[in-house]
Amino acid sequence: MLKEKQIVKGNIQFIDEDGNGVFYVGKDKVLVRHVFEKEQVQARIQKRIQKGYVAELIRVDQKHPGRIKPACPIFEKCGSCHLLHMDAKAQSDFKKNQLIKLCKDAKLPLQVKDILTMEEPYHYRNKMIIGFQKDRNRHIQAGFYEEFSHKIIPYKRCLLHPEICDEIVEEIVSLMEKLRIEPYEEDKRCGLLRHVLLRYGKQSGKIMVVLVINQNVFPARKNFVNALLHKFPNITTIVQNVNTRKTSVVLGDQERVLYGKGYIEDTLCGLKYRISSKSFYQINHEQTQVLYQTGIDMLELTGNEKVLDAYCGIGTIGMSMAHKVKQVIGVEINKDAVNDAIVNAKINDVKNIRFICDDASAYMKKAQQRKERFDVVIMDPPRSGSNEQFLSALVNMKPKQILYISCNPITQVRDMQYLKRFGYVGDAMQGVDMFPNTNHVETICLLSKKAQ
Numbered sequence: 001m002l003k004e005k006q007i008v009k010g011n012i013q014f015i016d017e018d019g020n021g022v023f024y025v026g027k028d029k030v031l032v033r034h035v036f037e038k039e040q041v042q043a044r045i046q047k048r049i050q051k052g053y054v055a056e057l058i059r060v061d062q063k064h065p066g067r068i069k070p071a072c073p074i075f076e077k078c079g080s081c082h083l084l085h086m087d088a089k090a091q092s093d094f095k096k097n098q099l100i101k102l103c104k105d106a107k108l109p110l111q112v113k114d115i116l117t118m119e120e121p122y123h124y125r126n127k128m129i130i131g132f133q134k135d136r137n138r139h140i141q142a143g144f145y146e147e148f149s150h151k152i153i154p155y156k157r158c159l160l161h162p163e164i165c166d167e168i169v170e171e172i173v174s175l176m177e178k179l180r181i182e183p184y185e186e187d188k189r190c191g192l193l194r195h196v197l198l199r200y201g202k203q204s205g206k207i208m209v210v211l212v213i214n215q216n217v218f219p220a221r222k223n224f225v226n227a228l229l230h231k232f233p234n235i236t237t238i239v240q241n242v243n244t245r246k247t248s249v250v251l252g253d254q255e256r257v258l259y260g261k262g263y264i265e266d267t268l269c270g271l272k273y274r275i276s277s278k279s280f281y282q283i284n285h286e287q288t289q290v291l292y293q294t295g296i297d298m299l300e301l302t303g304n305e306k307v308l309d310a311y312c313g314i315g316t317i318g319m320s321m322a323h324k325v326k327q328v329i330g331v332e333i334n335k336d337a338v339n340d341a342i343v344n345a346k347i348n349d350v351k352n353i354r355f356i357c358d359d360a361s362a363y364m365k366k367a368q369q370r371k372e373r374f375d376v377v378i379m380d381p382p383r384s385g386s387n388e389q390f391l392s393a394l395v396n397m398k399p400k401q402i403l404y405i406s407c408n409p410i411t412q413v414r415d416m417q418y419l420k421r422f423g424y425v426g427d428a429m430q431g432v433d434m435f436p437n438t439n440h441v442e443t444i445c446l447l448s449k450k451a452q
């Protein structure tokens with residue numbers, strides 16, 4: 001058994017699915033961040049979690065050639081970036097190798113292609129969630145949650161955020177001090193401002209600010225909103241969201257628009273989109289265009305296809321390919337996203353697309369019962385992946401092509417193993433780096449039914 005603060009040494013055996021380097025001290029498993037496979041390291045034990053001992057890296061004795069000095073002062077503490085210690089090549093090799101291992105372990109004979117990377121892999125996030133706390137001197141700080149804890153790590157500028165968004169956060173902190181707006185304290189369940197969510201329209205430059213508060217009434221509302229708008233004319237809407245629950249979920253159900261339309265607009269792949277606070281929108285604008293184009297290029301389309309866009313969000317994938325097919329039906333569980341999608345089709349005058357608000361699995365079951373057929377099914381589920389109800393209806397529907405897009409290759413591979421049992425296989429897996437400097441990667445696979 002290892003003790004807190006004990007210094008341990010080891011050779012990193014592998015990097016796990018959460019980006020932790022793993023080594024063993026006897027039978028004890030030690031997890032350490034910001035390392036490469038095969039590096040010789042020294043680390044200080046911090047705490048025990050279910051998977052093993054979490055340790056802080058204190059020294060690397062044998063460095064990997066791709067190791068660089070992280071360009072962020074809070075990299076060691078903040079949980080957002082995992083790979084700032086790797087140069088660009090090392091990052092893309094790391095992500096590709098993780099995918100190769102995953103496919104091999106799952107016995108999926110897919111050729112893993114080189115990751116499609118970003119030239120300028122910084123300031124790409126278009127959605128940010130910030131928490132607040134008071135420091136020892138009772139000054140308010142904005143920050144991110146530390147990994148494996150509920151502690152906030154203060155920050156000033158983040159390499160992944162658009163600069164203007166961090167300037168807005170800085171101004172929010174100074175307004176909180178000035179107007180005596182207390183940050184929410186999770187353990188005591190008191191204070192007013194829980195989080196601020198910012199959405200940034202990369203192409204439009206428009207910004208949405210969502211103030212998540214812990215009660216129905218926002219006392220200094222008018223002064224707060226006016227001061228923020230005065231300083232940042234790019235803010236086109238401000239929304240008050242009420243979340244009084246004891247939960248780590250950021251947004252509550254109730255919303256009130258304090259300024260503007262309650263949504264922002266942006267342009268993606270040449271089409272205009274309206275995006276509400278609760279709707280999903282891919283966080284990396286530039287790479288989303290790469291992802292969608294890659295998907296469209298993988299499909300063999302004749303113009304006569306009936307396409308299902310399952311887990312469609314605000315309709316962006318289906319809309320991007322609607323002009324190449326006969327008809328698209330989008331299915332999405334979030335009603336705000338579906339409302340956005342319906343408006344988005346109208347704004348862009350896309351007439352051959354329809355959206356249905358339903359659980360994708362329930363929709364598939366009903367579609368199967370009425371013997372509805374689709375030539376192409378695009379599926380882009382959340383990180384948890386799809387489920388057996390969806391997948392079994394899918395194989396019974398016998399689409400010619402399934403385009404599976406995922407932000408979590410682990411669940412994607414699991415689902416593709418299921419589909420393989422029913423003859424649906426692919427040739428290649430394409431990774432698109434939607435999340436540079438983190439250990440996440442988006443993947444895309446085209447599956448079709450093998451003649452049996």
Ligand SMILES: C[S@@+](CC[C@H](N)C(=O)[O-])C[C@H]1O[C@@H](n2cnc3c(N)ncnc32)[C@H](O)[C@@H]1O
Pocket residue numbers: 279280281282310311312313314315316317331332333334337358359360361380381382383407
């Ligand atoms: C990864 S996002 C993909 C959205 C969209 N395809 C895009 O590229 O922007 C997954 C979407 O699935 C939706 N979703 C989650 N669970 C669902 C379910 N059971 N049925 C239908 N949609 C679901 C989420 O609300 C979210 O919009």
